[in-house]
Amino acid sequence: MPFSRLTTHLPRLRPYARLLTLPLWSAAIASFLNDHFAEVLSVSGRSMAPTLSPLYHETGRKDYLLLRKHNVTTDLKRGDVVAFWAPHKREFLVVKRVVGLEGDLWGDDPLDLHMGLGTNKGAVRVPPGHVWVEGDNWRESGDSNFYGPISRGLITGKAICVLWPWERCGERPWEWPTKDKSGTRVEVAGWGEINKSGYLQE
Numbered sequence: 001m002p003f004s005r006l007t008t009h010l011p012r013l014r015p016y017a018r019l020l021t022l023p024l025w026s027a028a029i030a031s032f033l034n035d036h037f038a039e040v041l042s043v044s045g046r047s048m049a050p051t052l053s054p055l056y057h058e059t060g061r062k063d064y065l066l067l068r069k070h071n072v073t074t075d076l077k078r079g080d081v082v083a084f085w086a087p088h089k090r091e092f093l094v095v096k097r098v099v100g101l102e103g104d105l106w107g108d109d110p111l112d113l114h115m116g117l118g119t120n121k122g123a124v125r126v127p128p129g130h131v132w133v134e135g136d137n138w139r140e141s142g143d144s145n146f147y148g149p150i151s152r153g154l155i156t157g158k159a160i161c162v163l164w165p166w167e168r169c170g171e172r173p174w175e176w177p178t179k180d181k182s183g184t185r186v187e188v189a190g191w192g193e194i195n196k197s198g199y200l201q202e
Contacts, residue, residue, distance in 0.1 A: 007150045030083050039067045039157055040115065041083055047135030047142070051173050052081075052162075064164035065095065067157030076131060076152070078099065081159040084133070087147050093156065096143050097110065097174065100132030107146070131155075136174075 001184045033040045042062040086092045100106045104126045126132050130149035135141025162168045
């Protein structure tokens, strides 16, 4: 009888069944952690240089970030580096720096404002539930200067540290003052003097 033979061999198959279910459980746990607690994300392009992926243009080398995904929008502050779904292309995750919070007034010409030449024409007030994001290398960045403030609901993670390359593992370069002033608006750690870089507040 086929069924009786199967029941006879079931005890012998149990160890193999456990081996087969182990990868499934591991994949399920990894997926749960990735969706709710932490994620690794690569930073492509030059928009965050020289803070992140500074050699991407020359060598294509990317930085990989460890992102926190739990309650990422509850304690956002200016200077945080976040990952979010691009508002104009929802299938793309991008990495930028938070430079304005709700209620902040942001000018429409970052270069003039940075040089102290801005007139504040066309300034945008960040609405409730939104933030203003920019790439550190703003000349090469598609950010809130292009698509306006983004909803907090689009934010999926906040950067904890660099994981790769190995020599930078554990570093948080977005908190450092940059030595390379070409193309970037970052001047001091954590944007401590952001008023000199275009941030406007009444």
